Amino acid sequence: MPTVELVNVSKRFGRIIAAENVNLRIEDGEYITVVGPSGCGKTTTLRIIAGLVKPDKGKVLIDGVDVSAAPPEERGIGFVFQNYALFPHMTVWENVTYGPWVRGWDERRMSEVAREMLNLVNLSGREDAYPRELSGGMQQRVALSRALATETRLLLLDEPLGALDAKIRVELRREIRKLVKDLGVTAIHVTHDTEEAMMVSDRIVVMRRGRIEQVGSPKEIYLKPKTLFVAGFVGEMNFFEGVVTEKSSGTITVKLEGGRDRIVVKDEDNGFRRGNRVVVAVRPENITLGNVEEGSPQGVIEDVLFLGSMVKVTVLLANGVRVTTYALPYSSVKVGDRVSIYFDPSDCNLFAHPGIPLTEALKG
Numbered sequence: 152m153p154t155v156e157l158v159n160v161s162k163r164f165g166r167i168i169a170a171e172n173v174n175l176r177i178e179d180g181e182y183i184t185v186v187g188p189s190g191c192g193k194t195t196t197l198r199i200i201a202g203l204v205k206p207d208k209g210k211v212l213i214d215g216v217d218v219s220a221a222p223p224e225e226r227g228i229g230f231v232f233q234n235y236a237l238f239p240h241m242t243v244w245e246n247v248t249y250g251p252w253v254r255g256w257d258e259r260r261m262s263e264v265a266r267e268m269l270n271l272v273n274l275s276g277r278e279d280a281y282p283r284e285l286s287g288g289m290q291q292r293v294a295l296s297r298a299l300a301t302e303t304r305l306l307l308l309d310e311p312l313g314a315l316d317a318k319i320r321v322e323l324r325r326e327i328r329k330l331v332k333d334l335g336v337t338a339i340h341v342t343h344d345t346e347e348a349m350m351v352s353d354r355i356v357v358m359r360r361g362r363i364e365q366v367g368s369p370k371e372i373y374l375k376p377k378t379l380f381v382a383g384f385v386g387e388m389n390f391f392e393g394v395v396t397e398k399s400s401g402t403i404t405v406k407l408e409g410g411r412d413r414i415v416v417k418d419e420d421n422g423f424r425r426g427n428r429v430v431v432a433v434r435p436e437n438i439t440l441g442n443v444e445e446g447s448p449q450g451v452i453e454d455v456l457f458l459g460s461m462v463k464v465t466v467l468l469a470n471g472v473r474v475t476t477y478a479l480p481y482s483s484v485k486v487g488d489r490v491s492i493y494f495d496p497s498d499c500n501l502f503a504h505p506g507i508p509l510t511e512a513l514k515g
């Protein structure tokens with residue numbers, strides 16, 4: 152049963168750092184996604200595991216065995232790409248049985264597995280179709296059954312849903328996760344879509360500039376981001392820069408830059424002291440708008456965007472910072488209203504100020 156380990160893996164392309172000292176252990180049967188902005192090294196990392204890219208340094212262990220020198224075909228891996236990569240001149244059946252056929256399986260075993268795989272992805276009855284006769288979603292289901300038909304125990308998926316329509320994408324997310332869990336395979340799924348990652352993963356790996364920023368369950372990553380970058384990359388986030396002015400009975404008061412407003416946050420014993428520059432991160436769903444009150448950050452509603460089930464509200468604070476939150480569509484908020492923003496002191500994350508412009512610290 153496959154565990155996968157990357158030990159001190161580094162890879163450069165000229166001066167570009169695609170992977171920098173990557174250490175990661177993936178447990179047997181785990182569904183892991185690797186997320187990060189375009190160019191951060193997700194595909195390179197996946198291809199290193201597959202044996203398609205040779206790292207400059209470090210090793211890859213599968214089930215505890217160093218496979219660094221093993222060619223891709225000896226690593227027992229199934230691969231699914233964004234562009235389906237089906238053989239266009241072969242039927243669904245021929246595509247799915249190709250791997251077993253190359254491996255010289257006997258007819259009976261080959262048919263049994265192929266039938267089971269097509270059944271699992273709801274494509275029984277479409278064996279004789281050619282890829283061009285199928286929708287994108289169906290083609291990707293064929294690609295999945297083809298990857299799994301060799302009884303691989305390790306499935307690598309590179310942006311597998313990237314080319315599909317939004318609705319199909321969400322449907323297939325569920326299906327892939329279920330398939331992986333039913334078969335008990337280990338899956339490593341690369342995507343730039345953090346919502347997709349949160350929905351399918353046991354754990355998420357967030358990468359930036361070739362390095363791992365954080366590894367954790369979807370909840371940990373969303374609720375307790377370890378770095379400003381993770382806080383800004385996964386989901387929506389509001390950031391407030393300020394200085395600690397007071398610490399008392401479990402709370403920290405932060406005076407916001409560019410004004411007199413103060414906010415109070417929970418003191419999580421992170422060692423912040425009076426005078427420290429900090430950044431407070433608050434999710435839009437944790438911010439409520441209320442009547443203007445002295446002391447709490449105030450501003451003017453700048454924009455109300457109708458999204459159907461919700462409206463997205465942007466407030467321009469007196470200090471020039473924009474804050475977004477969501478409200479019900481029938482609530483009475485309107486552009487030009489003066490409001491104060493409120494949030495629970497425990498519904499935020501406090502970071503040391505990076506000492507560079509926030510936009511730089513959040514950039515991919």
Ligand SMILES: Nc1ncnc2c1ncn2[C@@H]1O[C@H](COP(=O)(O)OP(=O)(O)O)[C@@H](O)[C@H]1O
Binds near residue numbers: 167
């Ligand atoms: N074969 C290659 N030759 C040169 N540069 C490459 C090659 N493969 C990837 N890169 C570069 O390495 C960086 C990481 O690429 P990649 O792993 O594809 O990122 P991601 O999948 O996260 O978008 C990018 O800057 C990319 O341009």
Ligand SMILES: [Mg+2]
Binds near residue numbers: 194195
């Ligand atoms: Mg990629």
